[in-house]
Amino acid sequence: MISRRLLLGSAALLTAPRIARAQSRKLDILSHRVHQAVLTQGAAGDLTEAWRRTNNTEIGWTTLDIGPMQDRLLREASLPQTDFGVGYLLNSRATAQTANLLEPLDPLLQSEPIEAYDDIAPGLRAAMNIGGRTVAIPVRHATNALLYNTEMLAAAGITAPPATFEEFLDQCRRVAGRRGDGPPVTGLVMTASLAAYPVIFARAFGGDFITEDYKVIPNRDAMVSALSAIRTLFENGGLPRSFATITNEDQVTWLAQGRAAFAILPYARHAQLNRPDQSRFPGKLQAMDFPVSSTAPAGTRMAPSVEFWSMSIPRNARDKRLGWSFIQAMSSKAVTLGSARNGNGPVRVSTYADPAFAADNAVAALEAAALSRARVPFPAFPEANRAEAVFVEEMQSAVLGRKTPAQAVDDTIARVRPLLPA
Known part of the structure; x- marks a missing residue:
């Protein structure tokens, strides 16, 4: 005789979802939401599908804005253990202290x-090698160009x-002023709040x-000289006379409206600024x-400033092999190209030579060359924000005539040196 309990249990089994052979x-x-988007939606479709199917794995994305996301990554990596197998890391957060919380990847790169x-790009790889250990794999970049x-x-x-x-200085001077009845224009629009811009001048x-x-x-x-x-x-x-208050977004607006002839912006802005719905000067x-x-040492080549994201594995992750499998797959040539078609800034120099990608990217060859020489504005370290603030303050003092450039440089050296790692 079949008991009621057994009968109910059998019915439950019949109505339950079919259980896969391997759970x-x-x-x-x-990550930030843009990292999820460029891997899962766009012209190239969902680039994680093949990996998920092969590894019988679902992905749980936790996406936050940049600051909260980076803080969450460090908190999670400081716990005895974390469920996060992959965390995206901004280059400016890649300090030696952060590196100690991340899995060293060189053994995995070997095996x-x-x-x-x-x-x-070599400059990106170098910035993620901290204390002789690779701690993250670059995945998305924004490299600066001079747009005109x-x-x-x-x-x-x-x-x-x-x-x-x-010649650049001369052209900025010649362009500046008022054209007919139009508003006054300036040669270069540049924010005064970030060190990356005077760094570019110094590298010249x-x-x-x-x-x-x-x-x-x-x-x-x-x-x-810079x-x-x-x-x-x-x-x-x-x-512009409002130099000290110009923001990053102001640069885009001024260039799009014809209020400035030059701006230092990522290559990715080129396509946006040539769209009729985004600019008064499409195609121009x-x-x-x-x-x-011309006075720089012989052989000097511009090292454009670059900011970028990388994928890392918390040292306390439950399943590091699974995290590495994902990073390995998402860093392949095919996925890098696909994510570029979905809107990502590809970190592989070879991606820009793909005929289909280059056909839709008018500055592909220029950006590839720039990326191959790009370096971060300055390395990450615990007091980097304070060092940048000091440099920006001294630069503004020199530009606004409160100090001579030489005095501002000497004061920067004196004030920043104690902030540097021993």
Whole structure:
């Protein structure tokens, strides 16, 4: 005789969902929403599908804004154990202290290598090698270019973009002013709140702000020349009088409206600024490398500033192998190309040579060359934000005439040096 309990149990089995032979796993990922989007939606479709099917794994995305997400990653990595198998890391957060909370990836790169790892831009890979250990794999970048308005240059009698830094300064001066009954225009629009911009000026002279081995302003003369040039632009109208209050988004607006002939912006902005619904000058905005000074040491090439994201594995993750399997798959050439079609900034130099991708990207060759030489504005370290604030303050003092450029450079060195790692 069949008992009521057995009968109910049999009925439950019949009505329950069919159980797979092998129970599926789950990979929890902590990221910004854009990282999920470029891997799961767009022209190339869902690029995680093949990996999920092969590994019988579902993905749980936890997406937050940049600051909260980076703070959450560090909190999770500080626990005895975390469910997050992959966490996205911004280059400016990749300090030695953060690196100690992340899984060293070199053994995995040796035993289960990423396809053509050397194809990922060298400056990005170097920034994720901390204390001799690779702690994250670059996945998304924004590399700066010099964008310029060909129509505005032509109106000032300029037939070609600047070949040298000195020509750039001259063209900014010549463009500045009022055209007929129109509003006043400036040569260059540039935010005064970020160190990346004066760093680019310094690199035009063969200088820098902070080197990878934490030397502050290794070439004093180059930085003095850089700040002197920015001050000259401000004095002759090549920079707007509101220079100190310009924001990042202001740069895009001013260039799109024709209020400035030049701006330092990521290459990715080129397509946006040439769309009729986004700009008054569709087809008239071009991109180039920021030019190097004719006085720079022989062989100096511009190292564009770059900001980027990488994928990391918390050292306390429950399933590190699963996390690495995901990173390995999402870093492949095919997925890098697919995510680029979905709107990602591809970190592989070879991606830009793909005929289909290059056909839809007018600056593909230029961006590939720039990416191959790109470096972060300065390395990450615990007091980096304070160091940047000091540099920006001193730069503004020099530009606005409160100090000489030489004094501002000397004061920057004196104030930043104690903030650097020992």
